[in-house]
Amino acid sequence: MFTTNPFDDDKLREECGIFGVSRGETASAIVALGLHALQHRGQEAAGITSWDGHDFHTHRAMGHVAGNFDRDEVIRALPGESACGHVRYSTTGETSLRNVQPLYAELNSGGFAVAHNGNISNAMKVRRELIRRGSIFQSTSDTExxxxxxxxxxxxTLLDKFIDALKQIEGAYSLIVMTPEGMIACRDPLGIRPLVMGKLGDATIFASETVAFDVVGADYVRSIDPGELVIVTxxxxxxxxxxxxxxHARPCIFEHVYFSRPDSIIDNSSVYSVRKAIGAQLAIENPVEADYVIPVPDSGVPAAIGYAQESGIPFELGIIRSHYIGRTFIQPGDKVRHLGVKLKHNANRALIEGKRIVLIDDSIVRGTTSLKIVQMMREAGAAxxxxxxxxxxxxxxxxYGVDTPERTKLLAHKLDVGGMQDFIHxxxxxxxxxxxxxxxLGEAKRADIRPQYCDACFTGDYPTTLTDQDDVVVTNQLELLAERVV
Known part of the structure; x- marks a missing residue:
């Protein structure tokens, strides 16, 4: 049987990545390169839609960009000077080809393709009303x-129709839309999900992160502002x-902690530099006597460098990561499953044995990864x-577009820090x-009223209403009440 890598299973899933090119030669080839740079934001599926001035063309596939969009015949089948693409990890909707984006439909005004990063928090309620009025859905994605x-x-007008639609949805969205009239890029009014604009010659480019501009040789122009629609005719x-x-902007704070690539720029700040600053602040707040600072690769590396520099404790690579394991591997039994953990991470025993070590990681979700890493260090002889x-x-x-486990499965929801420490040993x-x-991040502290970022995963302070979640809670309460009455 094939199963998900246990290390991948204990990470917050990257949301999605979007990339668009307007008025660019071989636009679909540029989009494919841009999606390669955004692959970390979604490894489940990828898609590209192009427009050649008369017709729309789409290719969507399960799996990575490589293998699906690195063949000449695929790119040739996506002609035109405008194209948009999407890499997906599902947060709403099942894992199937019908949910792979960009989604495309023929409207009265012509073709309409949309690539979406984020999550619409009232999608179920809106969907029910649309179905009641006669709409027929082809996917289970909230984007539809x-x-x-x-x-x-x-x-x-199409623009007014689009704005009307946006005003009826809640939650987080960065969108790239293609129509016969041109390309539209927009962010939700809080700017929860990122979106940036660049230039490549005469072409205008939009992407989830600036690193995608670096890969295709484009120049960064600016971020799309929260609540802004940019139209390229x-x-x-x-x-x-x-x-x-x-x-009032409330961008996702976890982009700085984990989601974005460290070589990206967010709001004129280097993600890499911010993560080093986070590590330094972590050392100030939580010092410890140790021989080495060791990152949990790869996401813990910049913070570990910052921690080491601030604390004066040497930085070392005590965990070696294999870059050649896929997201799945064969696990025919419990014993082999346990051994399979070391396919991705292995202890540098010669360094660790007899030493006091500080492990630096970006987060703890379920706690299973931290438990295995600590156990690995002890088996390697760490003092x-x-x-x-x-x-x-x-x-x-x-x-808002991040596939977190149910709250009851989050270790920090179930246990205090002492209990979590005991759990991971x-x-x-x-x-x-x-x-x-x-x-x-350069702020004096978190503002008590209207905080500077969306940090709901830490604080529970959600910046928008959660209509669908509230409906689920009410439904569950009514079902429980009905059971008691019976």
Whole structure:
């Protein structure tokens, strides 16, 4: 049987990645390269839609960009100077080809393709109403409600129909939309999910992260503002619309902690430098006497460097990661399953034996990875194993495009820090404080009213209403009440 790698299973899943090119030669080839750079944001499926001035062309596939979009015949079948693409890890909707994006539909105004990063938190309610009115859905993705809302809008122009649709949805979204009139890129009014704009010659490019610009040789221009729609017409005109008025940004703080690649830039700040600053702040708040600072690769590396530099404890690679294991491997039994853990990470015994070590990781989700890592260090002969986490305890689920486990499965929801320490069998365990995290990001502290970031996974302070979740809670309560009455 094939099963998910246990290390992958204990990470917050990257949301999705989107990339678009307007007025670029061999646009689909550029999009394919951009998606390669965004592969870390979604490894489940990938898709590209192009427009050749007359027709739309789409290729979607399960799996990675490599192997699906590195063949000449695939790119040749996606002609045109405009194209958009998507890499997916499902947060809403089943794992199947019908949910792979970009989603495409023929509307009264012509073709409409959309690539979405984020999660619509009232999608189920909107979907039920649309179905009641006669809409027929082809996928289980929350993104499809946008297409139906546009199709059924009573406004006259396509732009007004699109804005009308956006005003009926809640939650997080960064979108790239292709129509016969041009390309639209937009972010939700809080800017929870990222989206940036660049230039490559005469072409305008949009992407989830700046690293994708580096890969295709484009220049970074700016971030799309929260609540902004940027329209690129077929003749190259660029217009900005702000239909939501003044907004208060609450971008996802976990982009800085884990999701974005360290070589990306967010709001003019290097992700790598921020993660080093987080590690330094973690060392200030939670010092410990040890011989080595050791990162849990790869996401813990920048924070570990910062921790080592601040604490004066030498940085060493005490865990070696294999880069040649896929996301799945054969596990015919419990014994082999246990051995399979070391396919991805293995202890550097010659370094660790007899030493006091500080392990640095970006987060603890279920705790199973931390437990296995600590056990691996002890089996390699470590004298003491201390763990330091470069984010506050993850106590709450995310409903904005990150596939977190149910809250009851989050270790920090079930246990306090002492209980978590006992669970992973560490000599000590500590997390950066929420104010410390904000300080590393250049803020004095977390604002009590209207915080600077979306940090709901740590604080439970959700910046939008959660209509679908509230409906589920009410339904469960009614079912329990009915059972008691019976």
């Amino acid at each position: 409600v946008i297409i139906h809302l546009v199709a059924t809008s009573s406004y006259r 077929n003749d190259g005109q660029i217009r900005s619309h702000r239909p939501f008025g003044e907004t 003491e194993v201390h763990m330091r986490i470069a984010s506050p305890p993850t106590k709450h689920s995310c409903f 560490a000599d000590s365990l500590a997390f950066i404080s929420i104010d410390g995290l904000y300080k590393a």
